[in-house]
Amino acid sequence: MKVKNRIKRTAKALIAVCFAVFMCIFGGINAFAVTWDIDHSWQLIRFDEDKVPEGTAFADILIKDKWHDKYAVDFNEENGEALGVDKDCGLAKYDKDGYTSLLLRHNCAMFDYSIQGNIFYSLIREKLYNRYRTVKVAYCDKDGNVLGVTDAVKVKHASHKNAVYSFDVEGESLSSSVSKAPELRLGISDVIIITILLVLIILIILRRIIKYTEKANTKRMIKRIRSGEDDNERKE
Numbered sequence: 001m002k003v004k005n006r007i008k009r010t011a012k013a014l015i016a017v018c019f020a021v022f023m024c025i026f027g028g029i030n031a032f033a034v035t036w037d038i039d040h041s042w043q044l045i046r047f048d049e050d051k052v053p054e055g056t057a058f059a060d061i062l063i064k065d066k067w068h069d070k071y072a073v074d075f076n077e078e079n080g081e082a083l084g085v086d087k088d089c090g091l092a093k094y095d096k097d098g099y100t101s102l103l104l105r106h107n108c109a110m111f112d113y114s115i116q117g118n119i120f121y122s123l124i125r126e127k128l129y130n131r132y133r134t135v136k137v138a139y140c141d142k143d144g145n146v147l148g149v150t151d152a153v154k155v156k157h158a159s160h161k162n163a164v165y166s167f168d169v170e171g172e173s174l175s176s177s178v179s180k181a182p183e184l185r186l187g188i189s190d191v192i193i194i195t196i197l198l199v200l201i202i203l204i205i206l207r208r209i210i211k212y213t214e215k216a217n218t219k220r221m222i223k224r225i226r227s228g229e230d231d232n233e234r235k236e
Contacts, residue, residue, distance in 0.1 A: 041127070041162055043109075045120045045137060047169035053147035056139045058083065059120055059169065060091060062099040062149065063106070063132040071108040071125075072100075079103040082111045089144025096149075099136055104144075129155035129165060135176070137169050150174040 045059045052059075065072055075087040083103065085091065092104045102109050103122065110123040129135070133155055139148040153174045155165065160180045168175045 041124055041164060043122050043124050043128075043165040043167070045122075045167045045169065047118055047137075047139075049118050051171050052169075053139050055141040056147055057142040058140055060104070060138050060140060061102040061109075061122075061167065062094070062136040062138050063102050064098045064134060065100055065105075066131070069106075071106045073105060073107050076104050076107055079109070079111045083144065084142065085144030090146045091138060091140050091144045094138065094146050099149075101138070102135075124165070126161060127158050127163060129178070130157055133157075135167075135174075137167060137174055148172070 043061070045061070047056075047059060049056075075092055077087075080086060080092070085104070087104075089104075091101045094101060100106075102124075103111050108125045108128055112121045112123055134152050135155060136152050137150045138146050140146055150169055150172050151174055153167075153176050155176050156178045158165075158178045162180060164179050166177045166179070168177075
């Protein structure tokens with residue numbers, strides 16, 4: 001009875017896991033689709049740490065504001081908090097020849113994270129640089145003070161969706177490139193196939209557990225029978 005109960009508990013647990021996986025996958029289809037339909041792209045700034053002003057902690061794009069710019073703000077508090085700077089820092093107040101900070105003076109970009117200190121990622125509105133064609137890069141310290149600014153560069157026009165903009169900085173020199181981000185989309189048929197495969201794997205595991213348990217149970221029964229025969233022989 002104990003073995004049977006154990007098998008039942010195992011079966012119920014695996015079926016519950018199977019059902020949870022099924023619901024998560026199908027329940028997440030809409031959320032997955034929404035994630036990929038967001039009108040955003042990526043940009044990254046790469047620079048050589050040996051060729052930047054001393055004390056550089058991060059870099060930001062400077063864009064030239066347009067008349068009645070719909071993206072311009074006094075201060076982007078969310079990005080300011082992520083960068084650890086306030087509205088009184090040098091980058092937030094920078095305004096030379098019409099160039100201002102993309103992250104702190106506009107709401108069309110979101111700072112995400114840095115890698116190894118010299119690569120900075122931001123999430124931007126799709127094809128942003130089809131609007132702001134000429135940009136610069138500002139070197140900043142941890143408090144948001146501007147330590148240096150590169151020469152201006154014209155950004156290539158992007159004709160495709162999900163553009164990835166790359167800016168390579170070396171001293172005052174700046175170059176840019178644009179590429180298309182790889183897309184990953186799962187259709188309903190793909191999700192169904194994945195779910196079926198998961199179910200089959202779980203059923204195979206369940207079958208093996210049952211076989212192993214039954215085999216072990218049979219061995220114990222044979223051992224008990226033989227043990228009883230030995231006892232009877234001794235009594236005789």
